[in-house]
């Protein structure tokens with residue numbers, strides 16, 4: 001059963017406060033998101049499976065642990081997800097990185113996948129889907145469904161901030177997916193922005209409007 005983990009480490013919370021502040025400019029915003037992503041990666045990977053190997057230390061042969069299985073896959077959802085990739089890669093530099101781009105057709109309201117490129121063998125990898133703002137949950141829901149359709153089995157979802165509405169959508173549709181957040185906010189406003197949130201994560205990361 002998937003769980004919601006709010007990572008309330010003081011360093012994460014301190015940095016998140018500056019990320020939320022509208023007076024934080026693009027350069028600092030990017031740097032802070034990068035730092036928070038790295039700190040979150042430490043917690044998100046806490047229960048990764050290990051396997052035993054044998055090595056030679058300078059003193060003797062020894063049994064030791066290494067991460068089991070294939071390299072982890074990071075799957076940022078375009079575009080804001082890109083802002084958290086480098087931070088995670090600082091801790092897991094050998095991770096593979098796939099990309100998913102989606103939008104919702106305004107008429108049919110069905111998800112349209114305009115881009116997807118994934119690491120090979122996703123069914124054998126631990127995957128971390130990255131979506132900084134879990135608002136309605138629509139994109140994350142669709143991206144996770146798309147990964148599962150292609151065989152993915154072990155998926156964690158990493159977000160900076162979530163609204164309760166988005167969390168419920170993922171819990172309902174993907175009860176097997178653990179959700180990791182830096183903060184759970186109050187609600188969505190009428191434009192599906194998270195309140196109090198941080199505004200548009202993509203625009204703040206890339207300096208667009």
Ligand code: URA
Pocket residue numbers: 080133135192193194195197198199200201202
């Ligand atoms: N996406 C964002 O970037 N911000 C929100 O508040 C909601 C969705």
